[in-house]
Amino acid sequence: KAGVTQTPRYLIKTRGQQVTLSCSPISGHRSVSWYQQTPGQGLQFLFEYFSETQRNKGNFPGRFSGRQFSNSRSEMNVSTLELGDSALYLCASSRQGSGDGSPLHFGNGTRLTVT
Amino acid sequence: EDQVTQSPEALRLQEGESSSLNCSYTVSGLRGLFWYRQDPGKGPEFLFTLYSAGEEKEKERLKATLTKKESFLHITAPKPEDSATYLCAVQPNSGNTPLVFGKGTRLSVIA
Numbered sequence: 001k002a003g004v005t006q007t008p009r010y011l012i013k014t015r016g017q018q019v020t021l022s023c024s025p026i027s028g029h030r031s032v033s034w035y036q037q038t039p040g041q042g043l044q045f046l047f048e049y050f051s052e053t054q055r056n057k058g059n060f061p062g063r064f065s066g067r068q069f070s071n072s073r074s075e076m077n078v079s080t081l082e083l084g085d086s087a088l089y090l091c092a093s094s095r096q097g098s099g100d101g102s103p104l105h106f107g108n109g110t111r112l113t114v115t
Numbered sequence: 116e117d118q119v120t121q122s123p124e125a126l127r128l129q130e131g132e133s134s135s136l137n138c139s140y141t142v143s144g145l146r147g148l149f150w151y152r153q154d155p156g157k158g159p160e161f162l163f164t165l166y167s168a169g170e171e172k173e174k175e176r177l178k179a180t181l182t183k184k185e186s187f188l189h190i191t192a193p194k195p196e197d198s199a200t201y202l203c204a205v206q207p208n209s210g211n212t213p214l215v216f217g218k219g220t221r222l223s224v225i226a
């Protein structure tokens with residue numbers, strides 16, 4: 001069974017640009033969550049999508065947005081990039097998502113570097 | 116506010132030297148506590164879920180236990196391949212609330 005797939009693995013962008021990251025969940029999983037991981041802050045929750053609807057949103061500025069498609073694949077977008085956005089962005093999927101007590105399954109992330 | 120604190124931040128062990136990692140949590144009702152392993156350059160890999168105080172789960176050299184305020188990940192006779200960062204996360208028992216992660220314990224096992 002294929003795991004969670006994230007593309008691309010690495011990105012280098014310049015301040016002010018925008019970026020789109022992609023995530024394909026495990027087959028049959030309807031929930032996709034996004035996390036930002038940095039050495040200082042650990043994993044910080046960005047948002048969760050379930051059946052194309054945003055179910056939860058973390059404490060990030062509006063420059064961070066996402067969406068989910070009918071096949072459960074998800075994208076997140078960061079506009080007007082700042083140096084502090086450099087991080088590992090992780091996508092995770094689960095069958096029913098937050099609140100049901102089942103574990104998240106993570107992809108290997110997209111390493112974003114903003115120069 | 117839901118919080119997870121892991122200690123120590125880093126741990127260095129000799130091969131075969133058993134030890135424990137701690138995860139203390141403050142949450143308004145616990146639906147589940149999760150342990151993950153993360154290798155450099157990879158995403159977290161799910162290890163265990165614990166749901167109620169007194170519960171224990173085992174996998175090879177790892178055993179996870181849960182009390183009302185904390186969880187321990189016991190590593191028995193570790194090997195160098197157990198070197199990784201171990202993450203603890205809690206699922207609050209309040210609606211559709213996302214997982215709250217600790218900052219992890221970075222474990223190094225020296226041959």
